[in-house]
Amino acid sequence: MKFSIDELAKNNRGSLGNDVDVTVFRLIRFMDLERYLGKAANNIFYECGKTLGRDLNINSIDELVKFCKVYKICRAEIVSEDPLRIRIYECITCSGLPNVGEPLCYFEGGFIAGCLENILNKRVRAKETHCAGLGNEFCEFEIKIL
Numbered sequence: 563m564k565f566s567i568d569e570l571a572k573n574n575r576g577s578l579g580n581d582v583d584v585t586v587f588r589l590i591r592f593m594d595l596e597r598y599l600g601k602a603a604n605n606i607f608y609e610c611g612k613t614l615g616r617d618l619n620i621n622s623i624d625e626l627v628k629f630c631k632v633y634k635i636c637r638a639e640i641v642s643e644d645p646l647r648i649r650i651y652e653c654i655t656c657s658g659l660p661n662v663g664e665p666l667c668y669f670e671g672g673f674i675a676g677c678l679e680n681i682l683n684k685r686v687r688a689k690e691t692h693c694a695g696l697g698n699e700f701c702e703f704e705i706k707i708l
C-alpha cells in the first residue's frame with residue numbers, strides 16, 4: 563500500500579490533530595525488526611528512507627532543510643560543501659538516546675541520500691559519522707557522490 567504525502571496528511575482526528583509524540587515514532591522505529599530481517603534491517607531502513615527521499619521530489623538543499631523543519635524531523639545544516647557533510651540537531655530518531663556504540667539513523671541517512679540524488683542528479687551514499695548512538699550531541703552524515 564502506498565499513499566501520497568497529501569493523502570497521508572489528511573486525517574479525521576478532530577480533537578487530536580496532526581501531532582504525535584516523538585516517543586510513538588521511536589516505538590515504531592525501534593521495533594525489533596532485526597528478529598525478522600536479521601542484520602539487513604538497517605539497510606532496509608536506509609533503502610526505505612532513500613525511496614521516500616526520492617519520491618518527495620525535493621529540488622534543493624534549502625527545500626530539504628525546510629522540509630525537515632516543517633515536519634519536525636530535525637534541524638539540518640550543511641557544515642561542509644566539499645566533501646558534503648550534513649549535520650542534524652534534535653533528530654527525531656536518536657536525540658537524547660544513550661550511547662550504544664553504533665549509529666542509529668539509517669532511515670534519516672537514506673532519506674538525505676534520496677533527496678540529494680534528486681537535487682544533484684547523481685547517485686549518492688550518506689554515511690552517519692556522528693549520532694547520539696555514538697555519544698554525540700548531533701548526527702552528521704558524510705555524503706559520497708558515487
Ligand SMILES: [Zn+2]
Pocket residue numbers: 653655656665666667690692693694695700701
Ligand atoms: Zn543519529
